[in-house]
Amino acid sequence: MKSFLKKTKSGFGKNGKAFDETYWSEIYGNGLDVDGSYNAKQHAQYLHTLFQLMEIPVYKIADFGFGKAILLREFVRSFAPVKVFAVDASKDAYEDLLKKDWVKKSDKFHIYHSPLESFQLAKLEREPVELGICNSVIQYLPDSALDHLLEKLAKYCSYLYFTVPTKEDYAVMKKEMNFIDPYAYQRSAKQYRKLLSRDFEIVSYNLLQSKWLGEKGFKEEVFRI
Numbered sequence: 001m002k003s004f005l006k007k008t009k010s011g012f013g014k015n016g017k018a019f020d021e022t023y024w025s026e027i028y029g030n031g032l033d034v035d036g037s038y039n040a041k042q043h044a045q046y047l048h049t050l051f052q053l054m055e056i057p058v059y060k061i062a063d064f065g066f067g068k069a070i071l072l073r074e075f076v077r078s079f080a081p082v083k084v085f086a087v088d089a090s091k092d093a094y095e096d097l098l099k100k101d102w103v104k105k106s107d108k109f110h111i112y113h114s115p116l117e118s119f120q121l122a123k124l125e126r127e128p129v130e131l132g133i134c135n136s137v138i139q140y141l142p143d144s145a146l147d148h149l150l151e152k153l154a155k156y157c158s159y160l161y162f163t164v165p166t167k168e169d170y171a172v173m174k175k176e177m178n179f180i181d182p183y184a185y186q187r188s189a190k191q192y193r194k195l196l197s198r199d200f201e202i203v204s205y206n207l208l209q210s211k212w213l214g215e216k217g218f219k220e221e222v223f224r225i
Contacts, residue, residue: 085129
């Protein structure tokens with residue numbers, strides 16, 4: 001297994017706190033009610049089936065903010081990529097992933113500890129991956145970082161499996177679950193759509209297609225938002 005530790009300070013949430021054990025315990029909990037965790041297998045199967053339908057091959061995957069890596073594990077199982085790149089700002093998440101048997105027993109993994117704002121990998125600039133994952137991550141980044149980050153992700157991967165909770169989503173979670181995330185910046189769906197529109201097209205549920213890279217697998221105009 002290949003791993004690289006970038007010598008940059010770990011990222012922080014809106015509340016100024018690091019994504020350490022306290023964050024994972026308070027916000028993530030046991031993961032039994034977290035979308036992309038308890039149902040990670042279904043997410044992976046859905047996208048794998050969609051890519052088969054569209055005849056889009058996936059050889060390399062990158063996960064930007066892998067967290068507990070439950071979703072990454074299921075994507076690796078479904079797509080069987082030859083290379084996997086994964087980065088997270090949390091030192092706890094980074095060290096935990098390095099210990100996983102399914103990572104240690106393979107030489108396809110390239111694991112990085114770095115804030116997404118400062119993460120750069122020349123290899124991905126030269127050879128973008130077919131599929132990236134950014135699952136419930138960018139709500140933790142300040143406004144000043146988003147334009148540059150989204151352009152970078154659009155240049156690093158042809159397709160991005162993307163989710164982010166909006167201000168309205170957080171309002172519903174507070175009302176129904178009494179859940180508040182002090183680490184997160186709350187933005188409207190309109191704000192996120194505007195941010196995404198320069199670099200990506202929305203082509204399916206949770207799926208973005210880069211405007212920067214190559215031939216488009218999703219060509220039907222009515223579905224490209």
